[in-house]
Amino acid sequence: AQTVTQSQPEMSVQEAETVTLSCTYDTSESNYYLFWYKQPPSRQMILVIRQEAYKQQNATENRFSVNFQKAAKSFSLKISDSQLGDTAMYFCAFLYYNTDKLIFGTGTRLQVFP
Amino acid sequence: DTGVSQNPRHKITKRGQNVTFRCDPISEHNRLYWYRQTLGQGPEFLTYFQNEAQLEKSRLLSDRFSAERPKGSFSTLEIQRTEQGDSAMYLCASSFGRGGVQRETQYFGPGTRLLVL
Numbered sequence: 697a698q699t700v701t702q703s704q705p706e707m708s709v710q711e712a713e714t715v716t717l718s719c720t721y722d723t724s725e726s727n728y729y730l731f732w733y734k735q736p737p738s739r740q741m742i743l744v745i746r747q748e749a750y751k752q753q754n755a756t757e758n759r760f761s762v763n764f765q766k767a768a769k770s771f772s773l774k775i776s777d778s779q780l781g782d783t784a785m786y787f788c789a790f791l792y793y794n795t796d797k798l799i800f801g802t803g804t805r806l807q808v809f810p
Numbered sequence: 811d812t813g814v815s816q817n818p819r820h821k822i823t824k825r826g827q828n829v830t831f832r833c834d835p836i837s838e839h840n841r842l843y844w845y846r847q848t849l850g851q852g853p854e855f856l857t858y859f860q861n862e863a864q865l866e867k868s869r870l871l872s873d874r875f876s877a878e879r880p881k882g883s884f885s886t887l888e889i890q891r892t893e894q895g896d897s898a899m900y901l902c903a904s905s906f907g908r909g910g911v912q913r914e915t916q917y918f919g920p921g922t923r924l925l926v927l
Contacts, residue, residue, distance in 0.1 A: 700852075729913060740814075740920040741853075741901070787852050791913055796841065796905075797866065798916060800852030 698723050700790050702801035709778045709808055717773045717804045719788030727793040730771045736784040778808045814919035816902050822925045823892055830888045831922045835904030842885050844877055845901040853901050892926045899923050
């Protein structure tokens with residue numbers, strides 16, 4: 697079975713600093729997608745960033761970037777210039793190419809403090 | 811486009827009662843998904859629809875659970891004879907499937923939080 701592991705239950709960072717959230721996954725497949733979703737307190741989950749496994753270039757979205765290491769099955773999220781609004785649960789998720797079932801990790805709670 | 815909406819946002823019920831949740835996907839999205847999220851965990855897949863066809867169901871979806879998407883637009887998730895273990899956040903998501911192996915991003919609704927007393 698495929699698994700997604702987020703080994704950091706909680707992280708904290710000071711505003712304007714950089715923080716990296718870790719994610720590892722286990723699969724025997726070569727074609728898949730990886731996602732980071734953000735779930736703010738009492739608000740809905742929104743997509744932060746998406747990576748397709750066949751693309752060697754790491755995805756970037758403004759202050760958010762990933763370090764995708766396919767051989768190591770690692771997919772970490774770097775948040776630069778952290779803002780108070782980044783406070784949320786962050787979920788790493790995995791999706792096979794020809795399926796529709798997202799597999800989520802247990803999440804990392806990120807607190808950004810002033 | 812107002813995004814994925816879910817109703818009700820909160821539901822408190824007594825054990826043994828039936829409950830029904832509704833999800834309205836983003837209007838042009840043909841795929842609709844249901845997930846369940848318990849406290850301290852990531853969402854777990856329950857089922858998904860392409861248009862009105864229910865294409866996959868998780869083993870988590872016991873016989874007490876039924877989902878429908880009768881006209882390929884909104885969907886309902888019904889839980890019969892609720893149990894305390896059903897208490898969770900029920901999330902709906904939608905995406906636009908273009909066919910083939912390509913998969914588009916799933917966009918989530920705000921969820922329905924169920925508490926079974």
